[in-house]
Amino acid sequence: MILIDTNALVVLIIGLMDTKLFKNHKRTSIYEEKDFYDLQAVIGSLDRLIVLPNIWTEVDNLLNGFSGNYKSVYIETISTAIKTTSEKYIESANAIKHTYFAELGVTDSLVLEYSKECYMLITSDSKLSDYAIANGIKVYDMIKSRNERF
Secondary structure: OEEEOHHHHHHHHHHHHOHHHHHOOOOOOOOOHHHHHHHHHHHOOHHHEEEOHHHHHHHHHHHOOOOOHHHHHHHHHHHHHHHHOEEOOOOHHHHHHOOOHHHHHHHHHHHHHHHOOOOEEEEOOHHHHHHHHHOOOOEEEHHHHHHHHO
């Protein structure tokens, strides 16, 4: 299974909605359609993804501001994604047990810890990516991948 982090999931959800939104949405303006298609290629199928509840909450907080036609598209897209992916709950108290909590915070500490049990972590957070690699975790870093294209 593949664990996905917040910003990568934001890119995925917006890309599934309409790739033309990348340019105008404040959370994805640095991304291009190619980033979305590369992400899709790494994932393969949504049923391979694991998402922590913390991540779903962050994603919904970041994206639930759509209006007009895009509001219903957003609701349909995120609902399908939630139903298709797997969800893993980890108590927040587990985050503070690790030395990296002070640097990463609650959500990223939980992501780092659970990603040790997964095939791969997908993220666009360089700090989280560095910690994961240092812990022997396979990482698809969207920013690193994007930078390598240039």
